[in-house]
Amino acid sequence: MITAELVKQxxxxxxxxxxxxxKVLTETDGDMEKAAELLRERGIAKAAKKSSRIAAExxxxxxxxxxxxxxxxxxxxxxxxxxxxxxxxxxxxxxxxKQVAEKNPATLEDLLNQKYLDTxxxxxxxxxDKIATIGENMSIRRFVRYESKGLVESYIHGxxxxxxxxxxxxGDETLAKDVCMQIAAAKPEYLSRxxxxxxxxxxxxxxxxxxAMNEGKPAEIAEKMVQGRIGKFYGExxxxxxxxxxxxxxxVQNLIESKDGKIVEFARLEKGEGIEKKEENFAEEVxxxxxx
Numbered sequence: 001m002i003t004a005e006l007v008k009q010x011x012x013x014x015x016x017x018x019x020x021x022x023k024v025l026t027e028t029d030g031d032m033e034k035a036a037e038l039l040r041e042r043g044i045a046k047a048a049k050k051s052s053r054i055a056a057e058x059x060x061x062x063x064x065x066x067x068x069x070x071x072x073x074x075x076x077x078x079x080x081x082x083x084x085x086x087x088x089x090x091x092x093x094x095x096x097x098k099q100v101a102e103k104n105p106a107t108l109e110d111l112l113n114q115k116y117l118d119t120x121x122x123x124x125x126x127x128x129d130k131i132a133t134i135g136e137n138m139s140i141r142r143f144v145r146y147e148s149k150g151l152v153e154s155y156i157h158g159x160x161x162x163x164x165x166x167x168x169x170x171g172d173e174t175l176a177k178d179v180c181m182q183i184a185a186a187k188p189e190y191l192s193r194x195x196x197x198x199x200x201x202x203x204x205x206x207x208x209x210x211x212a213m214n215e216g217k218p219a220e221i222a223e224k225m226v227q228g229r230i231g232k233f234y235g236e237x238x239x240x241x242x243x244x245x246x247x248x249x250x251x252v253q254n255l256i257e258s259k260d261g262k263i264v265e266f267a268r269l270e271k272g273e274g275i276e277k278k279e280e281n282f283a284e285e286v287x288x289x290x291x292x
Contacts, residue, residue: 002026014039016133040129056272058138059084060163062154063097068173071152072100073165074143075269079136084160089138092130093160099123100143108140144267155180163269171261179261181245182252183268188239191263196237204233239266 002025010021010032016039028034058077065071076093083089095117105111112124119126123140131138146152146167153176155164164180171179182188190196208229212222235241240253240263247255256263 002030006030006032010035010039014129014133040132056275057081057084058141058271059090059093059160060156060269060271061090061093061097061160062156062163062165063094063101064152064154065101068148068151068153070101070145070147071154071165071167072097072143072145073154073163073267073269074100075141075163075271076138077141077272077275078134078138083134083136083138086134089130089134090160092126096123096140096143100145104145105143108142111140111143142269144269146265146267148264150262150264151176153177153180155184157181157184161271164266166266167264169262169264171256171259171263175256175259175261178244178246179239179252179256179263179266182242183239183266185245186239186242187268188242188266189237191238191266192240193234193238196234201230205230208233239263 002022006025007018007021010016010025011018013032014021014036020039021035024035024038025032028038056077057080058075060073060075062073063071074093074097076089076096078084078089096111099105099114099117100111103114105114112122112127114123115121116123116126121129127138127140144165146165148167148169150168150170151173153166153168153173155177156162157164162184164183166176166180166183168176168179205226208226209222212225212229213219217225231241235243240251240256242252244250244252244255
């Protein structure tokens with residue numbers, strides 16, 4: 001006899017729907033373990049079907065240890081903005097940032113194969129379960145982890161749209177927070193001009209030279225103009241050469257030096273950045289639904 005209490009217990013354990021729980025309990029003669037296993041198998045099948053759908057929404061989250069010596073930032077994607085507001089999803093992403101900081105996976109594959117927090121399941125298994133219960137394709141896209149001799153600081157913008165993590169060799173928390181906000185707002189790609197790949201610089205110089213010559217300038221004058229304009233290019237993409245957003249008369253490098261600070265590295269993750277979103281005609285989508 002399958003009791004309501006048994007169904008309730010299985011539902012709490014697996015997060016699956018009531019009818020699904022009742023069905024597998026009936027099939028397994030009330031064996032809780034076998035029923036849970038069966039649900040997971042079916043959940044995995046359900047999850048696999050969803051894996052072809054594009055997940056460009058989701059959440060970026062950060063974690064910094066109490067002593068400010070270790071920090072992480074992670075992007076976990078989902079299909080819709082609704083899931084990003086789902087408490088179960090948000091809690092899962094928050095737990096993953098802590099997992100990355102504390103267990104230090106070398107790669108995404110390592111993270112997926114690690115045991116999830118204090119459970120017997122792997123991160124991949126828990127992710128698959130979440131896909132089945134929440135009902136949307138989800139994927140852990142990327143993460144960054146820093147360990148610092150100085151301090152790690154983080155910043156989240158737009159309720160999980162952008163996450164910033166900075167590793168300071170020297171500096172106080174006020175400076176660290178200002179620099180985090182700078183990175184979120186001004187979107188630097190590199191720390192200093194020394195970090196910009198040479199081919200990227202050469203490509204930019206070639207474009208600037210063609211622009212100058214198109215303005216009717218002779219080649220030697222064009223060369224000089226390129227040298228002047230390349231500084232603007234560095235000022236856009238290099239953090240240390242950017243104008244400080246709170247006071248554009250000050251460069252970020254001057255700000256950091258004035259506070260006796262030193263940055264080692266930074267990461268800026270923006271939700272869905274670079275993911276091709278599938279644009280669907282809403283009217284067509286409705287017609288598809290009606291025809292099914």
